[in-house]
Amino acid sequence: MPKYTPIIGMEIHVELKTKSKMFCSCKNDPFSAAPNTNVCEICLAHPGTLPVPNHTAIEWAAKIAKALNCQINTESKFDRKHYFYPDLPKAYQISQYDQPIGEHGYIDLEFLPGKNYRDKAHIGITRVHLEEDTAKLSHDSSGNTLVNFNRAGVPLVEIVSEPDVTSSAEAKMYSQELQAIFRYLGISDADMEKGNMRCEANISLQEENKFINDKGVIKPVAGYTLNHKVEVKNINSFRAVEKAIEFEIIRQTAMLEKGEAWKQQTRGWDDNKGETVMQRIKETAADYRYFPEPDIPPFHPVKIAGDISLPELPQAKRLRLREEYGFSYADAELLSSDLHWSDYTEKVMSELVDWLHNLSESKTDTDEILQNKQQQLARLAGGWITSKLMGAMAERSINIKILRLKPENFAELVALIYTNRVNSTNAQKILNEMLDSGVDLDPTHVMEEKGYGQISDEGKLSEVIDEVIKNYPQQVEQFKNGKEPILQFLKGMVMKATEGSADPTVTEKLLRKKISK
Ligand SMILES: [Zn+2]
Structure with a gap:
């Protein structure tokens, strides 16, 4: 029996949180406003209206492109993509076809050593383009479909990857990395549950050694016929990204083993049943009858975006947490995945490093000893943040955004543990008290008051x-x-x-x- 290799490309959509919509001045607030209140003639597609592009959305799309190492095009334009569906009032979507904001980028993923069969993956980014979101359909219990146009015309960026992803775990990690990048850039909440961020996967299985990946184009070798790709939509969580791809790999393998072929198609992920369901035979670009949007002149993303300065991105942050402080791979990974947590961690560590350097016994330490001590502190702090603090917060439904425990107080608690002034059982009690108290508690104070200190007398x-x-x-x-x-x-x-x-x-x-x- 031949062996099959999964070839996976990802399409990720992310809604930008600009103040106004993509082509009109309506408020960009698809979630909290009453249905059909953030609407106007333009986003409802009344005849004779003219779309005016949102410059911030163009800047932010260019920012995403730069963060993904893309070339930002000097000239770009919008195109009309035609299809008929009730969520699309114009019966076409203003999108971008052959001149996107950015193209030819890449992202490098690094995996926990030994967890996947490859430790690193270089995923090409084909394109980053800007478009408008559609209206939101909902179906009530009596079979009616309701349309909410608040979301129609919300700026949406699509990121298309090359078919360089080789497993479901990589696809999940790729999606998570993009989410972290969007959040670090501050351009979207990228919440998958709310649909701010949506993932689609293109999957095909090919016989091992019967194809080559020529810069993102899969080409057959020696008379082999490539199997068609299957697009999977309606994936609403990272876990579902993994499950949907795993399901397709098993389904396609079974078909190939029976000698069956399939047409290029779009399938939907049914999370309850845990399977993909046939939706339609996939449209080709020709079916969409793309043509340049006549109402918007071509534009220059480079000029509009100006000099793009990027913040430190998750990958750099992760590396720095490991190399500058000595965090473990897993802690650095977890702590850098969320900007609030990585900021908190950095504040804790900067307190601890200052404390360590001021400690009288450290004054005579060599650089190497100091470095070792700092690493021990980072491991200790990493463990206490990722297991104890996060765990205690989860029990209390406290989110990092509303955490009142100051980083300097948490750092002090870690220092108490590090110097054996308190054991871990009592440190946990102190932590709980600090979280439960509405006021700012000093851990040393709690320790002394409650007699939690270690008895070494x-x-x-x-x-x-x-x-x-x-x-x-x-x-x-x-x-x-x-x-x-x-x-x-x-x-x-x-x-x-x-x-x-x-x-x-x-x-x-x-x-x-x-x-x-
Ligand atoms: Zn509008």
């Missing part, structure tokens, strides 16, 4: 240890007879008696001293 610990030795004479005897592991049991009893506050190192040292023969 030998005098205090001695009393507890003597008590434990008195209560477990048998175990002490066993230890004296050479049963080393029993020490951990005795240590556990000291921990229990101090509610976890005994300093483990000091406890062990004292225990040994007291019960060794």
